[in-house]
Amino acid sequence: MERLILEKGCCAIVPCVATIGMFDGVHRGHRFVLRHVCDYAKAHGLSTTVITFDRHPREVVHTDWQPQLLTTFEERMGLLEETGIDRCVILPFNKEMAALSAREFMSLMVNRLGVKVLMTGYDNRFGHNRNDTFEDYVRYGEEIGVKVRQLPSANCQLSFGSSHLSEVSSSVIRRFLEEGDVRKAAEALTYPYRITGKVVSGEHIGTTLGFPTANLQPIDSRKLIPAPGVYAVRCVMDEGRGKILRGMMNIGTRPTFGEHEQTMEVYILGYEGDLYGQTITVEFLERLRDERRFDSKEELKVQLEEDRRRVESLKL
DSSP states (O other): OEEEEOOTTOOOOOOEEEEEOOOTTOOHHHHHHHHHHHHHHHHHTOEEEEEEESSOHHHHHSTTOOOOBSSOHHHHHHHHHHTTOSEEEEEOOOHHHHTOOHHHHHHHHHHHHOEEEEEEOTTOOOSGGGOOOHHHHHHHHHHHTOEEEEOOOOOOOEEETTEEEOOOOHHHHHHHHHTTOHHHHHHHHTSOOEEEEEEEOOOOHHHHTTOOOEEEEESSTTBOOOOSEEEEEEEEEGGGTTEEEEEEEEEEOOGGGOOOOOEEEEEETTOOSOOTTOEEEEEEEEEEEOOOOOSSHHHHHHHHHHHHHHHHHSOO
16 A cells, blocks of 8 residues: 655645545444445546545644544554555645635545545545535535545444444444443454553562563553453564463552552563563453452452453463
């Protein structure tokens, strides 16, 4: 997939079918749209283009807004590449771009990128204040020479026991993670939710219990942290040439030892050695339990042994 940062004076006119969005998470709904883009382009002999942003537009429009992202920029690029799209155009989002009307934005796509067909999701909106409707987009397209097509709802029909979810969105996935339901999040994303971080010095409480943990500091502070609790995770060790190991992740304040600031600590099964300074990617597989206060270190250790047995029983 070719990456292009569209800056002032930069043009890359290639006749293409395009779609536009933040694509945070590149989840099932996004993949539905991208699959239709690829199918249409193949049938009509055109290239495919994804138009996205270097940051979430709300960071510019509402400067006090704190993102809770599902993917970092590089994670988003890697996931988009997996979809088979030919080109990703990255727009540096700023106040000038935020002020563009939908028609002005569509003109930019036509004149500087060669967009012939614009595909939008059933609920996609763009342009200043996002007040325009799909019918407005069609009318603008007729005026400036671009065909606008609206896709139906992805209607993913995800089943979770006795209930099901027909619509997948980044907001829905964030809610799953905020509730600690990493299994539902993975089903909606099509992959386990992951956080990459650096191992930093901690208080070594886990070592005194026989469960030495790595204190993880996320590389991107804008990534959403799942709800407090204990999770079964999969750990990908960068300095172990991509070695994958099981782990137990605790997100919380360690109430058994008094109140602390929230931390992310992972105990990696079968690993021995110094982890400080290493980069680890943690993939969340299952929430084992709530974090809670134990009456003694011994009681906590018994629970940790039980947690470990459950993690060992899971498939990687």
